[in-house]
Amino acid sequence: MTPLPNLRRAAWWPLSAIDGALNRLYGWRFNPLYQSGALAIVLLGVVSATGLYLFLFYRIGAPYESVERITAQAWTGRWIRGLHRYASDAALVAVGVHAIRMFAQGRSWGPRALAWISGVVLTGLVLLCGWTGYVMVWDVQGQALAVAGARMLDALPLFSEPISSAFVGEAPMTGQFFFLNLFLHIAIPVGMGIVLWLHVSRVARPTLVPPRGIWAIALVTLLGLALAWPIGMAPPADLLRLPGDVPLDIFYTIWLPVAWALPGWGALAMLATITLLALSVPFWSRPHATRRPPASTVDDRLCTGCVQCSLDCPYEAITMVARSDGRAELLAQVDPARCVSCGICAGSCAPMGVGPPGRTGRDQLSDLRRVLADAPPPAGGVVVLACDRGLGDPTAEWDPDGARLQPIPCAGNLHTSIVEQWLRAGTAGVLVLACPPRDCWNREGPTWAGERLFHDREAELHRRVDKSRVRLAYASRGEAGAGRAEVTRFRAELAKRAREEGHEDVDPIRECDPVLEAVE
Amino acid sequence: MTAGARIAAVATAALAALAIGAASRAPWAASPADRALLRLSWRAPSEVAEQCRPLSEEEKADLPVHMQVPKVCETRAVPYFLEVRIDGATFAADTIHGAGAREDRPITVFREIPVAVGERAIDIAFRPVVQARGAHENEDSADDLADRDDDGDEEEDGDGDEEEDGGGDEEEDNVALALTYSETLALGAREVALITFDPARRGLVRVVSP
Numbered sequence: 001m002t003p004l005p006n007l008r009r010a011a012w013w014p015l016s017a018i019d020g021a022l023n024r025l026y027g028w029r030f031n032p033l034y035q036s037g038a039l040a041i042v043l044l045g046v047v048s049a050t051g052l053y054l055f056l057f058y059r060i061g062a063p064y065e066s067v068e069r070i071t072a073q074a075w076t077g078r079w080i081r082g083l084h085r086y087a088s089d090a091a092l093v094a095v096g097v098h099a100i101r102m103f104a105q106g107r108s109w110g111p112r113a114l115a116w117i118s119g120v121v122l123t124g125l126v127l128l129c130g131w132t133g134y135v136m137v138w139d140v141q142g143q144a145l146a147v148a149g150a151r152m153l154d155a156l157p158l159f160s161e162p163i164s165s166a167f168v169g170e171a172p173m174t175g176q177f178f179f180l181n182l183f184l185h186i187a188i189p190v191g192m193g194i195v196l197w198l199h200v201s202r203v204a205r206p207t208l209v210p211p212r213g214i215w216a217i218a219l220v221t222l223l224g225l226a227l228a229w230p231i232g233m234a235p236p237a238d239l240l241r242l243p244g245d246v247p248l249d250i251f252y253t254i255w256l257p258v259a260w261a262l263p264g265w266g267a268l269a270m271l272a273t274i275t276l277l278a279l280s281v282p283f284w285s286r287p288h289a290t291r292r293p294p295a296s297t298v299d300d301r302l303c304t305g306c307v308q309c310s311l312d313c314p315y316e317a318i319t320m321v322a323r324s325d326g327r328a329e330l331l332a333q334v335d336p337a338r339c340v341s342c343g344i345c346a347g348s349c350a351p352m353g354v355g356p357p358g359r360t361g362r363d364q365l366s367d368l369r370r371v372l373a374d375a376p377p378p379a380g381g382v383v384v385l386a387c388d389r390g391l392g393d394p395t396a397e398w399d400p401d402g403a404r405l406q407p408i409p410c411a412g413n414l415h416t417s418i419v420e421q422w423l424r425a426g427t428a429g430v431l432v433l434a435c436p437p438r439d440c441w442n443r444e445g446p447t448w449a450g451e452r453l454f455h456d457r458e459a460e461l462h463r464r465v466d467k468s469r470v471r472l473a474y475a476s477r478g479e480a481g482a483g484r485a486e487v488t489r490f491r492a493e494l495a496k497r498a499r500e501e502g503h504e505d506v507d508p509i510r511e512c513d514p515v516l517e518a519v520e
Numbered sequence: 521m522t523a524g525a526r527i528a529a530v531a532t533a534a535l536a537a538l539a540i541g542a543a544s545r546a547p548w549a550a551s552p553a554d555r556a557l558l559r560l561s562w563r564a565p566s567e568v569a570e571q572c573r574p575l576s577e578e579e580k581a582d583l584p585v586h587m588q589v590p591k592v593c594e595t596r597a598v599p600y601f602l603e604v605r606i607d608g609a610t611f612a613a614d615t616i617h618g619a620g621a622r623e624d625r626p627i628t629v630f631r632e633i634p635v636a637v638g639e640r641a642i643d644i645a646f647r648p649v650v651q652a653r654g655a656h657e658n659e660d661s662a663d664d665l666a667d668r669d670d671d672g673d674e675e676e677d678g679d680g681d682e683e684e685d686g687g688g689d690e691e692e693d694n695v696a697l698a699l700t701y702s703e704t705l706a707l708g709a710r711e712v713a714l715i716t717f718d719p720a721r722r723g724l725v726r727v728v729s730p
Contacts, residue, residue, distance in 0.1 A: 025529045089540050144550055154630075160619035161563070162630040168561040169714055170727050217533065225537040231544075240729040242551035242710040250546045257548055 004285060012104035019439065020478025028436035028474055032218065035210035035438060036098040041196070042215045043091035044126070046222075048189060050084035053077075055186070060178035063138040064236045071233055082226030088130060089251045090222055095123050103281065105389070105441045110292070111202060111315060111338045113282035118199040120278045125192045130252035132185040136178060140246045141253065143167075143237035148256060151264030152271070169239030202338060203443065204316045293341035294357050296334045302353025305329030308458040309345035309354050312412075314443035318345060318354075342442035343413030347452060350459035352415065361415035361459070368418055372425050377404055379426045382491050384483075385418070386433040387411055389441050391475050391483045398480030401487040403431070411435070411472070412445025416452050416461040419470055429469045429494045433483055436474045446474060468497060556637050556707035558606065560644065562717035562724070564616075564627035567598040567648065595624045598648045605643040606635055615649060637707050644701040644715060644724060699724045 015033075022031045032039055057077065059066035070077035099119060102108050108116045131149065135142040150163040166177070200206035209215070234247050248256065255274075259267035286292065300323070309332050310318040317338035320330040332354055334345075339356075346355025352362045377383055382403040386392030391400075392407030404427075408414050411434035419430045432453065434446035450472050451457035461467065473486040521529075572593040580588045597618025604612040611633050619625035629646070701724035705713050714727040 022532075025525065025532055085544060086537075086540055089544050093540065140550070160625045161628045164632075165561050165628060165630045168559055168630075168716070169712060169729070170561065170716055221533050221537045222540075224534075225541050229538075229541045238729070240712045240714060240727070242555065242557055242712060244549065244551060244553065244710055246548045246550045247545040248548040250543045251540075257550075260550060 008104050008106060008285075011100050015100060015104055016476055016478040018478075019436075019476045020482075023436065023476060023479055023482070028438065028476070029211065030213050030217070031436070031438070032094075032210075032214055033097055033101070034436060035207075035214050036094040036101065038207045038210040039214060039218060040091045040094035040098060041208055042210060043087045043094060043218065043222075044189070044192075046087040046219065047084055047091065050080045050087065051185075053080050054084060055182075058136070058182065060175045060182060063136055063178050064233075067137050067139075068233050071231065078230045079223065079226045082230045083223055085231050085249070086222045086225050088133070089249065090218065092123075092126060092130075092251045095119075095126065099123070101439075103285065106285070106287075107340075107441065109282040109286035111317070111340050114202055115199055116282050117279055118195050120275070120281075122192055122195050122199060123278075124275065125188050125195065127252060129185060129188040129192075130249075132181045132188070134249070134252065136181050136185060137234075138173070138178070138237045139234035140237060140243040141234055141248060143239065144243045144246055144256060144260060145253065146237075148259045148267060152259070152268040153264075155263075155265035155268045167239055173237075173239075202315055204314050205444070207438075295336035295339035295341055296343070296345050296354055296356045298332045298334060299353040299360075300325070300331055302349075302351045303329075303332050304351060304353075305331060306350070306458065307332075308348045308350075312344055312348040312444070312448050314342065314344060315340055340442070342445070343409055344442055344445055344448060347413050347415050347448060348458055349415075352417075355413075359409060359413055361417060364413075364415050364418050365421065368421055371406070372421075377422070377425055377427045380428045382429045382431060382487060382494065383422050383427045384431045384433050384487060385411075385414060385422075386483070387435050387445070390435040390477050391433055391480065393477055396477050396480065398483060401484050401491065403487045403491070410440070410442050410445040411449035412440070412442055412447075414449060416459055419453065419461060420465050423465060423469055428498070429471065429490055431471045431473060431487060431490050433486065434472060434474050436476055439476055446472070469494065551710050553709040554637055555710065556635050556640075557710075557712045558604070558611075558631075558633040558635050558640075558642060558707075559712050559714045560602075560604070560629050560631040560633075560716075561714065562629050564597075564600055564629060564646070564717070568595050568624070569598050570595045594622070597623055597625065597627050599623075600627055600629075601645075601647055601649050602629060602631070603643075603645045604631065604633060605641075606633070607641050635707060637709050637711070639704055639706050641704045642701065642713070642715075644699075646700070646724070647698040697722060701725075 019031065019033055022033055026032075028034065053076070054070060057066060057070050067081075070081055072078070102112075102116065102119075131145055135146050135149075147164065147167050150167055153159065153163045167173075200208070235244075237243075248254075255267075255271065258270060262270065296317070305320065305323075307320050307330065310320050315338050317335050317340075318332050319335070321333045323329065323331045332345075334354070341356045343356050343359045346352070346360045346364070349355065349361060352360055352365075355361065355363070357363075384391075384400050384403045384405050385408045386400075386405060387410055388394075388407040389410070390396075391398055392405070394407070411432055414432065419432070422430045432449060434449055435441065437444075437446040440446050448457065452459060453461045453470055453472055454467060461470065471486070471490045473483075473490075475483040475486065570593050572591045574591045575583075575589065599615050599617045601615050602612055603610065612631055616627055616629060617623045618627050699717065701715055703726065705726070707713055715724055716727055717723070718725040
């Protein structure tokens with residue numbers, strides 16, 4: 001096994017275990033880790049709102065004193081400053097979780113490289129904004145940050161005079177310096193808006209705001225923290241004294257103790273190395289060319305121009321173009337530079353004319369026929385079609401309560417005809433066990449699966465199928481217990497229904513034979 | 521959701537919040553209490569040396585008409601030699617050139633030397649290296665500088681040249697002064713002893729916190 005998958009697994013296993021634990025506590029709908037990206041945006045919004053208040057009272061001529069006065073406002077300033085700080089910290093935690101999830105799920109290369117690189121830039125801007133914010137307070141931490149920053153700038157052969165000479169203590173720091181910090185502290189978030197647009201530019205329907213429950217709970221929790229544990233004042237900066245005991249915000253300045261101990265060039269080299277390492281993730285995390293999943297292709301003989309694949313694609317990789325073969329309808333066209341090979345288009349296409357090679361609807365039918373020929377399902381049993389990034393992962397090692405477990409690449413890739421075929425083969429019920437919707441590696445797989453199975457979204461599960469024998473449930477890889485409980489519950493419901501209806505099984509449906517014949 | 525699950529959910533959120541609060545103010549001892557700092561920072565009142573030579577006919581021919589001046593001049597700040605001794609031990613002995621690619625910008629000094637707290641004998645010498653105007657390529661060795669007194673001939677030569685070029689306060693500022701500082705300083709914990717150039721006294725002084 002190559003080192004990279006090991007690294008990914010090292011990130012993924014603990015994350016999936018924590019996901020599972022939080023799902024048990026809050027349910028997948030309110031698991032904050034699933035909403036980390038959107039939560040970061042909301043928290044940065046809180047930071048902006050509270051920052052506006054602080055801006056009204058901040059004085060560049062007396063920075064420390066003005067922050068001290070704000071902190072002394074028992075009814076307003078104290079908790080607003082605390083919320084400003086804690087929301088900034090929580091935003092960075094959310095950014096970190098988001099980045100780890102994207103890396104662990106292999107969503108950091110290829111068409112997603114732009115999102116990754118812009119995400120690194122966004123993170124850098126958040127850190128830079130935090131840097132200027134702490135310097136603005138002009139306490140001992142601000143002093144250490146300013147001095148460390150000046151040392152690093154001096155390591156660059158750009159300035160004729162050392163920047164550090166501005167922090168020697170011969171005279172108090174000027175208002176211009178704090179104005180510059182204030183300007184950057186406000187201007188950087190404005191610039192972040194542009195990078196954020198770039199960050200989500202390659203996804204359809206980006207989620208910028210998490211469900212109300214999540215951000216409300218986060219806000220109330222952080223507000224409670226700000227009230228119960230307000231941010232105090234560290235000793236003021238004194239350039240004629242070395243900073244002694246410094247209260248360090250490790251979210252923003254964890255690098256500072258190391259940089260402080262290094263010469264300017266060493267600190268700069270350290271930060272540059274970390275930055276380059278982060279920026280280069282798309283290059284070193286991509287699989288070998290022979291193992292990269294292929295982009296979707298379109299069989300133009302089968303494409304009816306219905307536009308459903310274009311609508312469902314979570315990455316806006318499919319556009320509809322005019323045909324050149326004289327037919328009137330449009331033709332789907334896949335942009336390989338945007339396609340991540342999620343296969344969601346395959347699940348959206350009723351005539352099975354689009355999808356990644358090997359995972360189109362027709363390929364799925366062929367595979368199913370082989371599977372059924374090798375091992376027919378026991379009559380009256382339950383089959384669990386589980387996402388192989390969730391409980392369909394062979395290494396998940398869980399007991400589906402006697403049901404037959406059949407891994408699938410993604411619930412969104414699953415063609416509804418497959419569900420129908422399993423039922424026709426004698427299975428009593430089909431449980432599609434998808435990853436939680438906000439944790440889908442392909443963004444919208446479980447969402448579209450639910451729409452197709454139960455709400456007549458193309459390619460919908462045919463009306464002739466008894467939908468009470470089909471169930472869609474969600475469980476992450478770390479929720480074996482929840483997955484087993486779903487199977488048990490579904491089986492009990494099927495048994496109850498069979499007793500009520502007075503028969504053991506439903507007659508097979510034969511209308512799909514033409515499709516099977518076409519595959520053959 | 522059971523009451524126990526609710527309590528666990530709230531407790532988890534509270535723990536996460538407390539973790540954020542604690543990590544937001546993690547203690548860090550930036551500098552040890554037995555450490556002080558000697559900081560040297562000034563812009564040298566340096567002399568600018570100019571060296572001119574006539575352009576040859578060949579050189580002129582290679583230039584556009586409007587650039588065919590009779591002579592070309594290069595200006596460089598006179599380099600300085602900085603020597604710092606603390607309790608007799610040498611902590612810095614460097615030649616410092618003018619800033620900029622052509623070394624024609626003012627010389628700035630910025631050095632930070634960690635020292636142990638207590639009484640420290642500080643000796644700083646900052647002298648122009650040049651022997652005479654235009655001869656700035658000939659740099660003195662550290663030993664030569666250490667042996668030279670503050671009012672050495674080289675400096676006087678420089679002064680004389682400046683005066684011949686024209687008088688006034690501006691010129692006096694450009695004189696290549698030789699600067700020294702010798703004091704015994706009592707340095708407390710984490711104290712920074714800032715030594716800088718005082719233009720009024722035309723010498724190195726220590727800046728004390730008000």
